[in-house]
Amino acid sequence: MYQFLLTHRYLTSKVMPLLAALAVALCTAMVIIVWSVMGGFLVMLINSGRTLVGDVTVSWPITGFAHYEELIKRLEADPDVAAATPTIETYGLIGLPDGRTETVMIKGVDGPSYTLVTDFADTLYWKPIDTPHPKDVHKDDPRLSNHTLWKFAFEGGKRLVRFEKPERGNVAVEKPGVVLGVSVSGFNIRERWGFYPGQARARQPDGTLKMVPTILPVDGNVTINVLPMDSKGRAVDMVARSFPVANEFHSGLYEIDHKTVFLQLGALQEMLKMNRAQKVSTTSAVTVNERGEESFTAPTVLGEDPARVTNVLVRGKTQSFESAAADRLADKVAAIYRQFAKDFEGQVPPSTSIRILTWEDQNRTMINAVRKETALVLFIFSFVSMTAVFLVLAIFWAMVSEKTKDIGILRAIGASRAGVAGTWLLYGAAIGLLGAVVGFGIAYGVVTNINAIHEWLGEKLGLYIWDPKIYYFSRIPSDLNARHVAIVLAGGVLASCVGALWPALRAARMSPVRALRFE
């Protein structure tokens, strides 16, 4: 009991141990802040990576597979499946308005069902907004005004069409359009205030610079070039087609936003010759009758080649970030596909070869890279935080020397060696706990206000560590995870106890007589 009394008294009457507590507090705060920001970064990446792929994907790349409508019907009949949608993924070329040609991933999607399976609609950038970005204090974001224009762009984006003025009448004409990743065109340069201004400085023929509008959904057109394959995977002639830009999307992942273009599924199927088609005999003949007249025998229609897609994306009913939830859904999808492959044997890829991937499988490279980076940064900062152990050790060493006589008194009144050691260890734990709690307070204050602090540093000192022009996320992410906080706090207390251990053992080993005579 005396250990608690002395710990309380020493804690409230000495300044030196408070320095040790401060060291623990700063180290604890540092590790929590780093872990929260890196964790927030990871969560944001996972969210962004997951936005456009659903929970589970059934994939047969390049040639695609048929009867997908039947597969979707069967999948949607399962109680754990919320929705499924067909998509095509292929690589192609895009011809941009300024004459550049870029390689892109072209995704053909069915707008209405795709928005049910993914968060595609949320990623559409050009849409009416009421609240400006927190950094946009002057409300310069073009989406804050001209809501009618953005409403059309948003609705068009969801359906992958652009509404254009009719030549006659008042009803807008719908034209199949594309939705580009916000960085595909290269025209969208984000402002420091967190939004795309919709205009850029362009050099004019006379050499002068002029601000020109760069919002492609208003009047931009692009050319999409794809290489179709037949059902055997053999290349057919390149197909090029011009599309108006319906909207642009912003998923938050540069690799996606820089290299992805969405197109209507039907249009892409047509271009890739993956649409429904008649299967005919290749033998046709010209015959001449006895009167010398020629007649043409048309090829025989042998049947119908069904439309194909490369992917079916599935969304589960329960949305969870746990890998296990997606794995369970993937198992269900695999079971449904097995039966489907059996029923359509010879017409669809066998269940042993089809690729069934969870959202995590598809983003594994990126997620693992960030996880490893987080672990490395945490290791470095935790290692740096070990200085707190040595600081506590040095301070406790000095305190044990200062309190030598007290140790002698305690031993004289019957305190055991273990009891004396326990006093200093308890004191170390109390210092650690105090430091950890204060550290958590500091970290909580910093993490929850990290963007405000960053803004303040930018305004007062011109210090923009996280410049939205450079980083893809316009806000510094953070995720204050309770389990991580508990681990760091426990680590702080443990570090303090480790620092106090050697001085505590020294105190315990002191001869009581020598300690009493200490001057």
Add this chain to the structure above:
Amino acid sequence: MNATATNPAVLRATNVRKTYQLGRLRVPVLRGVNIDVARGEFVAILGASGSGKSTLLHLLGGLDAADKASAATGPAAIEFEGTDLIRLSAGRLDEYRRRRVGFVFQFYHLLPELTVLQNVTIAAMTAMGKLEYWSKRREVRAEASSLLERVGLGHRLLHRPAELSGGERQRVAIARALVNKPDLLLADEPTGNLDRVTGASILDLFTDLHTSGQTMVVVTHDEATAARADRVVRLVDGAVQSDR
């Protein structure tokens, strides 16, 4: 009151030796001391500075270890109620100091961060487990307050040692030594740091304690202090010169 004749020895030291090692030099401080203390007896150990009297007191109180017996020096023992302290484990010695002995030092040795009351109760805390102390904390505080009242410090319970005079500090030390109701009170020059008047009042307190039956061994270089005892053991150069 002379208890030697009527009571058996509660503490018996036989052929006690203590040698300090100073570098390569061996310095014998006690050279075969024999002493008996009967229950209820007040024994004064009188000697000049360096005679080994404080060392003897530390050995009797289990604060320090006597030299082990050897063939050359013969058997040695410090027996408290028949138990040889020299052969006790560290844990049993701690227990002995906690429950059987109370110390009073020349320089009081109070814990400066604690109040007067806490300086007394902390000795009770060392003698009890956490749960036992928690369940008896009110009784312990009452006992400590009563002791402090008895030594004339009932009005100073919440003061810190720095706010007390030397005499008052020594009274706190006496109360601390008595809180666990020890069988033996050991005092090392209890008036050595006090003026004559204050010293006399402390000695009066010792006399009162002795009258109430407390067994005491007081180490002093002061003849007047020794005169209060039942028996005076004179120590010269680490050996008993006289015992009467």
